[in-house]
Amino acid sequence: MFMQYKFPENFWWGAATSGPQSEGRFNKAHRNIFDYWYDTDPDAFFDKVGPNVASNFYNSFREDIDLMRQVGLNSVRTSIQWSRLMKDFETGEVDADAVRFYNEVIDEFIAKGIRPVMNLVHFDIPVELLHQYGGWESKKVVDLFVIFARKCYELFGDRVKDWITFNEPMVIPEGGYLYKFHYPLKVDGKAAVQIVYNINLASAKGVQAYHEYCEKEGIKDGRIGIVINLTPAYPRSESPEDVAAAHFAEIFKNNAFLDPAVKGEFPAELVKILTDDGVIWESEPEELEIIRNNTVDYLGVNYYHPARAKARETALDESLGWLPEKHFEDYEWPEARINPHRGWEIYPKAIYDIAINVRDNYGNIPWYISENGMGVEGEAKFRNADGVIDDDYRIDFIKEHLEWLHKGIEEGANCFGYHLWTPIDCWSWMNAYKNRYGLIAVDDLATQKKTIKKSGVWFKSLSENNGF
Known part of the structure; x- marks a missing residue:
């Protein structure tokens, strides 16, 4: 079969989810x-659906990971919940059931x-940590994060070789301290700016702790990054x-997160404007x-x-x-194409612009697309006679973005993978299950029945052929 778009060898074809959005409480x-x-x-x-069950990954992770294998994923990003793993945030005592759970999840993936x-x-x-210390406004919380991070490396670092400190750190100040779409629902620009700084510091300390762990354990193939x-x-x-x-x-x-993570310093222009x-x-x-001495590996x-x-x-x-x-x-x-379900502009060329920016201005650091995806409301109406969701719009969305990503790679961008958001329809904050993103559908929230969408079948061929 002729592949018009062939990707580099050992390319990551995967998907991303998170603990709070998949595991349940x-x-x-x-x-x-x-x-x-x-x-x-x-x-x-939305519909008063909270995180109590989510997609039930805590109970059904073996079956869920088997479905992920069936749609061709060779890599998956998820997260370790701080609120699940740590029994005592100050002493570093861990919860035994959480350690069992994450060990079994990691072993099952492998x-x-x-x-x-x-x-x-x-x-x-x-x-x-929010109520006691003020959350990310506090540098005390930065130090408690390092205790949590070290514990994760010690418990799971023998098998997990790819770590991320924070996912979308800018969403924390934006959602909680500027635009009121995440708790604590504040509007406090000065606090938001301090949080930007504190999370950059926390991430750098997390990187430092991981490199120290690798040196102590003699791990040569471990690496740590950030998702922005x-x-x-x-x-x-x-x-x-x-x-x-x-x-x-x-x-x-x-750049408030990209520059410190990759270059070790904040943009001078930004510092001047915020000072003024x-x-x-x-x-x-x-x-x-x-921050200067602990930049990310990828x-x-x-x-x-x-x-x-x-x-x-x-x-x-x-x-x-x-x-x-x-x-x-x-x-x-005025010319924007909009996803009517999410209200977001669909503009695939930007993925190429990002590739060239990282190549030219950030030392061509190794990187990957860690999330990209299309949320659609009411996908059940696209179910065909065989009960499969015909989500051709998702396949087209992925193809368009991969075409531009491929162009960036051909022009020298050091990109090693593409992860879709998300493997299985997941709970998404205030939106709950309003918009669905998965290659695998949660057909019924009550029964947690899950089936592979048309895009999941297509994604398997994409992964097996390393292109399309």
């Missing part, structure tokens, strides 16, 4: 912020020929004002040294949609204090 030692939020305000979640990629934080900070949601910012026009607005959106949304605006973070020279890039920006045409309402929108306004491009 069974036998957990503590609540994370989403567990707490659901317990206190279930109406905030037994099925799937490379486990383990992430440490997927927005899901234990709520006690890159939304390239395109200006409305080539006017200097629009270009400057898009540039600020770029350095705040993307009176919201710069509190930092110590020794902390900046830790990068994960989540790409869903671009950002589009224009110069501000109206004054920002400053009654809520500082917001990044002081320096730009979102722009709706």
